[in-house]
Amino acid sequence: MPLIVVMEDDAGTRMLVASVLKKDGYDVLTAENGALGLQLVQEHRPDLIISDVQMPELNGFQMLAAVRQNAALAATPVILLTSLQERAHMRIGMTTGADDYITKPFRPGELREAAAAQLNKRVMQATLQTMAVGAAVQAALEDQKHNLAKLYEQRLAKELSERWPAGDGSAGDERFEHATVLFVDIPNYATVAEKLSSVELTELVKKFYGSAGDTVHLFGARHMQFIGEGLLAIFVDSTDTKSVNHGLRAVRAGLGLVESAHAIRQYLHAQYPGRELPRFEVNVALHSGPVTLTVLQDPLHGTAAQTLPVGDAVSATMLLQKQAHELGWAITASVTTLRSITGAVRIDRRALVELPGRSVPMDAAEVVGLAL
Numbered sequence: 457m458p459l460i461v462v463m464e465d466d467a468g469t470r471m472l473v474a475s476v477l478k479k480d481g482y483d484v485l486t487a488e489n490g491a492l493g494l495q496l497v498q499e500h501r502p503d504l505i506i507s508d509v510q511m512p513e514l515n516g517f518q519m520l521a522a523v524r525q526n527a528a529l530a531a532t533p534v535i536l537l538t539s540l541q542e543r544a545h546m547r548i549g550m551t552t553g554a555d556d557y558i559t560k561p562f563r564p565g566e567l568r569e570a571a572a573a574q575l576n577k578r579v580m581q582a583t584l585q586t587m588a589v590g591a592a593v594q595a596a597l598e599d600q601k602h603n604l605a606k607l608y609e610q611r612l613a614k615e616l617s618e619r620w621p622a623g624d625g626s627a628g629d630e631r632f633e634h635a636t637v638l639f640v641d642i643p644n645y646a647t648v649a650e651k652l653s654s655v656e657l658t659e660l661v662k663k664f665y666g667s668a669g670d671t672v673h674l675f676g677a678r679h680m681q682f683i684g685e686g687l688l689a690i691f692v693d694s695t696d697t698k699s700v701n702h703g704l705r706a707v708r709a710g711l712g713l714v715e716s717a718h719a720i721r722q723y724l725h726a727q728y729p730g731r732e733l734p735r736f737e738v739n740v741a742l743h744s745g746p747v748t749l750t751v752l753q754d755p756l757h758g759t760a761a762q763t764l765p766v767g768d769a770v771s772a773t774m775l776l777q778k779q780a781h782e783l784g785w786a787i788t789a790s791v792t793t794l795r796s797i798t799g800a801v802r803i804d805r806r807a808l809v810e811l812p813g814r815s816v817p818m819d820a821a822e823v824v825g826l827a828l
Contacts, residue, residue: 458503458575459483463493463519464537465511469560473506473537476564477571490514494522497529504574505534524553533574537562556795559808559819569795577799628751632692635678635747636706636793637765637773640668640713640740641686643781647734656728664720671712675705679749679763686777690747690765703744703796707823710740710787741777742789742823744796745769775811776818783807785822792819800827 460482464470467488474484485500487493491513497505505523509516516536523529533555555577556570642648642664649657665687672680672689680689689709691702717738724733747767772790780788785805794803802825808817 457481457483459485459500460504460506460571461493461496461500461502462486463488463490463505463507463511463516465489465508469508469537472564473567476567477506480568480571482571490516490519494519497523497532498526501529502532504571505532506571507534507536509536509538520553533577535570535574555798556791569792573795573798630749632678632690632747632749634693634702634744635767635769636691636703636742636744637747637769638672638677638689638691638706638709638740638742639683639686639773639777640710640738641684641777641781642736642738644734644737645685648736651731651733652728660720660724663723664716667716667719668713671716672709675709675712676700676702677709679765681763681765683774686774688765688770688774690749692747701797701800703742703793704800706742706793707787707789707797707801708826710742710789710823711825713738713740714786738786739777739780740787741773741780742787742793743769743773743776743818744790744793745772772811772814772818775814776809776820779809779811783809783822787823788820789823790818790820794821794823801825802827 460477462470462473462477462484464473464486465488470486470488474486477484485496485502487496488511490507490511493505493507493511494514496502505519507516507519511519514522516538520534520536523532523534534553536554536557537560538557539560555574558566558570648660652660665682668687669680672687676691676694677689678692678694680687682688689706691706691709693702717736721736724731724736745768747765747769749763750766752762752764776788776790780786783805788809789801789803791806794801801823803821804824806819806821809820810817
């Protein structure tokens, strides 16, 4: 079984962490300060280190620096424990080499998720290296760089009608305990629209959202719909994606959307030189949780049934997307999503993001690419 070294000067917290991890079948060694903990790490070379930040003799940052400077231990994942009052430590920890952090007080389930994510990192990296996205996906993404609208009109419309639900209401609601929600929006759409004619704006919308719809479809979205100037997509586990994690497929779709926005910027620059158009960009948000695809019917007026994604994960993702724009992050993912794909993606900045109307901030990070 994996070996975990826990460093915590508070006896109660140390006992709680050890108890939770032992119940999950892990072997656990504990230390009451960083110096003793580092000695255990050097002697036993554990699979994971969980350490408090504020400890006597050797604090968490000093212990982390010593681990990263030791070639034999440098790759060992480290999770830091810190309190909400010590938010500055979160940023310091991530920039000095920590793999994750947990704020105290924490739920046992959060500790389990964080530990499992780090211990599964090597498995995820191996999966990422061997997974087959498919030659058709790669070819389609390459084609969309050159002719997004044509690809969408000739290929996507037919595939969508054949693959996605017809919306006649006969299938009933679909409930998914684990799903990843993606929401993308154009933050300066109104400013762009003001400077283009209706014909020019229509062409722009076709180009970008044609590409966006194609991208989320090719990466196996179970459902998508347009909301205002935004696009909402739901990714779930399915049998036709070669067992690739739905969170990872959603991240890949998000990276594709950012690439599509870059192509649109080049198109606008070439098509309308001298117009001084605002920079065309998108913000993508990702969050995971339970989602229900509920069927709405209107028998009184005889209109076709519509499928509506419902769940806290949906509303939280849309709120997160708005805050992503304020942070200046192209792709923002909740730590809930990232822990399911640890080792498969690269992240940069991390923050506790305040969401309007919610009492608890969301722990999120900026996604900058895949691990390969």
